[in-house]
Amino acid sequence: MDKTYDFAGWATRNNVRCADGRTILRNAFKENDGQKVPLVWNHRHDDPYTVLGHALLENRDEGVYAYCKFNNTESGQNAKELVQHGDITSLSIYANRLQQDGGNVVHGVIREVSLVLAGANPKAVIANVIQHGEELNDEAQIYFDEPLVLEHADEDTKEKTMVEDKKEEEKTMVDEKKTSENEETIADVIATFNEKQKKVFYALIGQALSEKENNNESEEDNSVKHNVFDRDDENQENVISHADLQEVLKDAKRLGSLRDSAIQHGLEDVQYLAHADYGVDPVDYLYPDARNVTATPQMIRRDTAWVGKVMQGVHHTPFSRVKSLFANITGDEARARGYVKGNRKLEEVITLLKRTTTATTVYKKQKMDRDDIIDITDFDVVAWLKGEMRGMLEEEIARAILVGDGRLSSSDDKINEMNIRPIWTDDDLYTIKAAVTPASNATPEDTAKLMIKQIIKARKDYKGSGNPTFFTTEDVLTDMLLIQDTTGRDIYDTEEKLRTKLRVKEIVTVPVMEGLTRTDGESKTRKLAGIIVNLDDYNVGADKGGAINMFDDFDIDYNQEKYLIETRCSGAMIKPYSAIAIEVVESAG
Numbered sequence: 211m212d213k214t215y216d217f218a219g220w221a222t223r224n225n226v227r228c229a230d231g232r233t234i235l236r237n238a239f240k241e242n243d244g245q246k247v248p249l250v251w252n253h254r255h256d257d258p259y260t261v262l263g264h265a266l267l268e269n270r271d272e273g274v275y276a277y278c279k280f281n282n283t284e285s286g287q288n289a290k291e292l293v294q295h296g297d298i299t300s301l302s303i304y305a306n307r308l309q310q311d312g313g314n315v316v317h318g319v320i321r322e323v324s325l326v327l328a329g330a331n332p333k334a335v336i337a338n339v340i341q342h343g344e345e346l347n348d349e350a351q352i353y354f355d356e357p358l359v360l361e362h363a364d365e366d367t368k369e370k371t372m373v374e375d376k377k378e379e380e381k382t383m384v385d386e387k388k389t390s391e392n393e394e395t396i397a398d399v400i401a402t403f404n405e406k407q408k409k410v411f412y413a414l415i416g417q418a419l420s421e422k423e424n425n426n427e428s429e430e431d432n433s434v435k436h437n438v439f440d441r442d443d444e445n446q447e448n449v450i451s452h453a454d455l456q457e458v459l460k461d462a463k464r465l466g467s468l469r470d471s472a473i474q475h476g477l478e479d480v481q482y483l484a485h486a487d488y489g490v491d492p493v494d495y496l497y498p499d500a501r502n503v504t505a506t507p508q509m510i511r512r513d514t515a516w517v518g519k520v521m522q523g524v525h526h527t528p529f530s531r532v533k534s535l536f537a538n539i540t541g542d543e544a545r546a547r548g549y550v551k552g553n554r555k556l557e558e559v560i561t562l563l564k565r566t567t568t569a570t571t572v573y574k575k576q577k578m579d580r581d582d583i584i585d586i587t588d589f590d591v592v593a594w595l596k597g598e599m600r601g602m603l604e605e606e607i608a609r610a611i612l613v614g615d616g617r618l619s620s621s622d623d624k625i626n627e628m629n630i631r632p633i634w635t636d637d638d639l640y641t642i643k644a645a646v647t648p649a650s651n652a653t654p655e656d657t658a659k660l661m662i663k664q665i666i667k668a669r670k671d672y673k674g675s676g677n678p679t680f681f682t683t684e685d686v687l688t689d690m691l692l693i694q695d696t697t698g699r700d701i702y703d704t705e706e707k708l709r710t711k712l713r714v715k716e717i718v719t720v721p722v723m724e725g726l727t728r729t730d731g732e733s734k735t736r737k738l739a740g741i742i743v744n745l746d747d748y749n750v751g752a753d754k755g756g757a758i759n760m761f762d763d764f765d766i767d768y769n770q771e772k773y774l775i776e777t778r779c780s781g782a783m784i785k786p787y788s789a790i791a792i793e794v795v796e797s798a799g
Contacts, residue, residue, distance in 0.1 A: 215277040217293050219336035221265065221323045222303050223273040229330035234315045236271060239305065241319060243269035248322045249278050251289065253304050255322075262286045265323040273333075276301065276323050289325055299336050300329040403496075506594045512721040514601065516681065519718055520608035523679070523745030530569035530751040530780045537562055563639070565782070569756060570629035572607055573776035574599045580769050592771070596760060599775045603758065609722050611748060611781050612681060612741060616726070630781040633741055633748065633789050635728065640783035642790045644668040646739065650797040658689035661739055661792055665712055674744045674788030677715040682740035682792075684719045714742060727796075736793035747788035752779040 224236045246264050254260035263280040280290040292298045302324045309317040329335075538544075549555060576595055583591060609615055610625045614632035617624040633641055644664045648657045665680075672678070690708055693701050702708040709717055726738040756778035763772045783789060 214279065215266070216263075216280050216290055216340055217336050218275065218277045218338040219301050220272070220334050221267065221274045221276040221301050221320065222331050223333035224271075226331055226333050231313055232310070232315050233313060234273070234331075237269065238315050238317055239267075239274050239320050240269045242267045242274060245320075247320055249280070250304075250322050250324050251285065252326050253302065253322070253324045255304075259283070259285050262289045262325065267320060267323075274303070274320065278323065293325070293336060294339055298325050298327070300326050301334045301336060302326045302329040302331070303334070502588070506589045509598060509601075511601075512605075513719070514605055516718050516720045517601075517605045517608045519679070519716075520611055520745060521604055523748075524611065524781070525746050525749045525784070527749055527751040528754070530753045530756055530778065531566065532749055532751045532780055532782055532784070533564065533566045534782070534784050535562065535564045536786060563786075567631060567751075567780045567782040568629055569752070569778045569780040570626045571776055571778045572603065572610075572625055572630075573774060574603045574606075575772070575774050577765075577770050577772040580764075580771055583771060592773075596773060596775070599760075599773065600758070603775050603777070605722075607777070607779075607781075611745075611750070612720065613723060613726055613738065616722075630779070631783065633743055633783060634726075634738060634791050636783055636789070639786050640789060642668055642671050642787055643736075644790050644792050645736070645795050646792065647795045648797070654689045655693055657794060658686070658693055661686070661794070662690060662693075662711065665740075665742065665790070665792055668742075668790045668792075669713055671787055672742070672790060673786060674747050675785065676744050676746070677713075678742045678744040678789075679716045679718055680709075680712055680714040680740055680742050681718050681720050681723065683721075683723050685724070686739050687717060687719055712742075728793075735796045737796055739792040739794050741789060741791050743789035747783060747785040748781065749784045750779055750781045752777065 222234055222239070224234055224238070227233050244267070246266050248261050249263040249265045251260040251262055261281070262283075263278060263286050265276040265278045268275045268277070280286040289298070303320050304322045304324065305318040305320045307317075307319045308315055547555075576599055578591070578595065606615060606625070607630070610627075610630045610632065612632065613634045614627055615625045627635070635641075644667075646657065646660045646664050648660055652660075687705075687708075691700065691702050691705070695701055702711065705717055709715075723738055723740075727735050728738075730736055758775065758777045761774040761776075763774070764770070765772055
């Protein structure tokens with residue numbers, strides 16, 4: 211080999227894991243053997259002043275060895291001085307047209323060799339330097355299993371450079387970049403990270419460097435396309451460029467931001483390094499992942515506390531066909547009579563009343579792709595879904611019992627009101643209709659006062675069991691609690707006082723009762739204000755097998771799990787005059 215070179219060293223070493231995760235295998239760059247490529251500064255391809263000379267490549271079993279010659283430009287001579295002085299000791303390569311086997315590079319073409327502050331391949335270093343005409347043979351060796359030592363066979367003394375010294379120098383360089391005692395460097399910020407945050411930080415940096423990976427295959431060589439730092443017209447080819455990110459971080463404080471440092475080092479395509487104050491931008495990439503505050507998604511739903519009171523309060527029978535039979539003895543013809551001697555005694559006529567209620571089916575159906583069920587691992591999505599189905603089914607039945615489901619009679623989804631009879635619109639024999647007719651200019655407080663009076667008066671006709679419950683809306687309850695006397699004092703400052711006044715066991719608010727109206731026989735609009743009833747007088751019947759059941763099925767054609775919850779039951783009042791519906795008759799004017 212001609213000894214006119216200025217220095218020599220390993221452009222890259224085989225079987226060494228580089229900072230970007232690749233490992234270059236033996237003879238990966240054998241096509242470059244004997245070729246001359248440019249010697250540049252830090253892989254800068256956009257400035258002719260960064261071309262420092264050339265490198266003659268020699269493929270060896272250990273890697274690619276480079277014999278480098280500086281040009282006579284100002285930048286070339288400046289770089290020569292840095293190398294001879296020992297300020298620069300690392301080499302790096304820029305290669306494209308790579309072929310990879312996993313993380314191993316099996317083929318590629320080296321386009322240039324760069325002088326860098328620190329290379330991604332830790333063993334790509336300058337091994338032999340010619341100074342001022344002195345010729346040192348190229349048999350200098352580097353022992354990498356021990357602290358770094360340069361050993362020249364023809365010298366009487368051995369120059370030893372310790373890796374630990376280099377680390378100390380790097381730390382000193384970072385410390386010197388502080389502009390004041392109170393100003394933090396990038397290293398200071400990183401030092402505050404815990405181990406987990408550091409791992410995330412460096413993982414993000416690595417991700418940024420591999421952001422431009424392109425997995426399209428070449429029609430010519432079927433190679434994996436990989437652009438790391440390339441910004442030239444070669445960016446359609448697979449390239450690799452080794453420059454240590456630690457140097458980017460070290461220069462960031464001096465240049466004012468990580469982005470400027472990245473550009474200085476030829477990494478302007480990396481969009482993650484951009485914020486001088488925080489060291490990395492967006493800094494929120496380093497934040498921990500958001501976590502659920504609850505084990506499962508929370509349902510946005512109406513208040514359903516009333517549902518349990520309805521479902522638990524009704525009377526249950528193990529049969530669904532319910533018949534109610536009554537003898538009406540309230541008329542005068544049913545009274546006992548006085549007798550006058552000689553007159554004929556008349557028989558009592560008892561009027562019988564009968565009503566039969568049969569069952570209907572109420573259901574809710576859901577489905578999920580089996581792939582989604584498997585992929586959702588944070589919680590049991592099937593159990594969560596079944597819980598929602600059960601809750602919604604019970605709410606629908608409770609609604610049908612109190613006021614009906616509200617659907618049009620023409621709807622296929624309507625719950626037949628002859629099978630589950632709503633208390634509100636049931637026959638007058640079972641539900642007393644207490645009408646409240648406020649004046650056209652009445653205030654909500656005036657209407658509330660009238661409702662309380664009407665409820666108390668209607669109790670004389672109530673024939674239900676025990677002490678009933680008042681089901682109403684939040685608006686009606688609020689209006690009643692806001693009633694004041696002439697001095698401005700709340701008359702019912704607690705629900706307990708109002709409950710006592712109304713002679714009810716409990717006051718329960720029902721959201722689904724809001725805004726419900728019906729038209730009576732006189733074509734007047736009546737707005738529901740509340741229902742007073744003891745639900746033990748309402749019977750829900752279900753035959754064996756008709757209780758609430760959950761069914762699972764798998765659709766093999768569509769790979770879907772399907773779920774059905776249903777019940778077949780009947781519901782009806784079973785005692786006459788056992789409920790009171792309070793209705794506000796809306797004024798026509």
